[in-house]
Amino acid sequence: MEILVTGATGNVGRNVVRRLIEAGAGVRALTRSPHTAELPEGVRAVAGDLTRPDSLADAFEGVDRMFLFPVAETAREVVASARRAGVRRIVVLSSGAVTTGFDTVFHLPVERAVEESGLDWTHVRPGEFAMNKLALWGPSIRAEGVVRDPNPDLAWYPVHERDIADVAALALLEDGHHGRAYTLNGPEMLSYRRQVELIAEAVGRPIRFEVVSRDEARENYRRQGGFAAANADFLLGFEDYSGGAVDETDSRPLEELNPAADDTTAADPMPTAEAVTGVPARTFAQWARDHAHEFLPD
Structure with a gap:
């Protein structure tokens, strides 16, 4: 299993990388600057930019699952390229504002691009980041x-970034999360x-x-x-x-x-990572x- 993590140097992406490595998965990390990314041992850093879909061919090669950082402007092109390259599952870093209906322009278009691709999908929708x-x-x-x-x-x-990453990692590693949108809060x-x-x-x-x-x-x-x-x-x-x-x-x-x-x-009680992780x-x-x-x- 080879998993591509986009946004791999961000607050959530770094923790997704760490959880996947701990689980023994093969991890490829997309970053604009592979030489300065400071990623864990065993992670293959690859150069690429989600705003430039034509820069992602090397990143997709041999990958079957992907954690997708949201870039609405290029989401459809990125997802289409991933599908052509053989990616079969995408976990989207989305937003709780999609759940509430506030977000129609930033994260929702990314969710729709993935859903309409025909690939297995899971959306992770955190609320306010701690x-x-x-x-x-x-x-x-x-x-x-x-x-x-x-x-x-x-x-x-406020939600801990490690809770967000734990849910995303499980959706990447395990079956049973296809078609689910997980809203996460503290x-x-x-x-x-x-x-x-x-x-x-x-x-x-x-x-x-x-x-x-x-x-x-x-x-x-x-x-x-x-x-x-x-x-x-x-x-x-x-x-x-x-x-x-x-x-x-x-x-x-x-x-x-x-x-x-x-x-x-x-x-009122709000949904947290516990519903997915059991922790x-x-x-x-x-x-x-x-x-x-x-x-x-x-």
């Missing part, structure tokens, strides 16, 4: 021991303030939560760059999931504009301990 908090809050925690955000009481179920609804408290417990030092205006938070995140800058408008309710500007007179609550946000009254989902506290060193001062 890792987003490292990207958003890490710089200010490391530098000042503070998180600045306008919404201390907004809450959701096991606990936690407010932003409580998440900060759990990170503080993990790193062993106080972290202050400073409530600021939406405009100030947006400027802070834009100055920070990277993920924070790219997603500030959406996370703070200035634009909807599809990137459209939100009318400032729109009276809808933030959770209707941002499906990764909710209030603490919506405490309790990892808590945010565990995630914070796993990444505590990344919140420490440089």
Whole structure:
């Protein structure tokens, strides 16, 4: 069995690679820069770019299963090339926003391309990544021991990237997952303030939560760059999931504009990795301990 992992150097992809290696599978990792990918021993790194389907011929050779990172613009070409090369099973890294109906332009087209290919398929739909908090809050925690955000009481179920990877790896390795879409969340609804408290417990030092205006938070995140800058408008309710500007007179609550946000009254149980793996989902506290060193001062 030879499995191609695309997005192999990302937060989920790296963990998928690790789980497949542990299971004894042959793993090929797609990356734009094979020489700097720092992948585990035994993994064959191959050069390629999902935005350039014509660059993937070598990556597909001899592969029968694939973990697909979502690139909507080229999904149909990539899937068609994979099918011609002999790939028979594709597991898609999708989004819980497809389940809720918010996402019709980013992940849904990838799901449809795979479903319509005639290949075996499974969709893995995580909700809010716990890792987003490292990207958003890490710089200010490391530098000042503070998180600045306008919404201390907004809450959701942040999911550990290793739970996402465990489900994807099982769908790649085992039969019985064809035609399934697994929506994954963390096991606990936690407010932003409580998440900060759990990170503080993990790193062993106080972290202050400073409530600021939406405009100030947006400027802070834009100055920070990277993920924070790219997603500030959406996370703070200035634009909807599809990137459209939100009318400032729109009276809808933030959770209707941002499906990764909710209030603490919506405490219904949410689906987690346990339904697939049989193992309790990892808590945010565990995630914070796993990444505590990344919140420490440089």
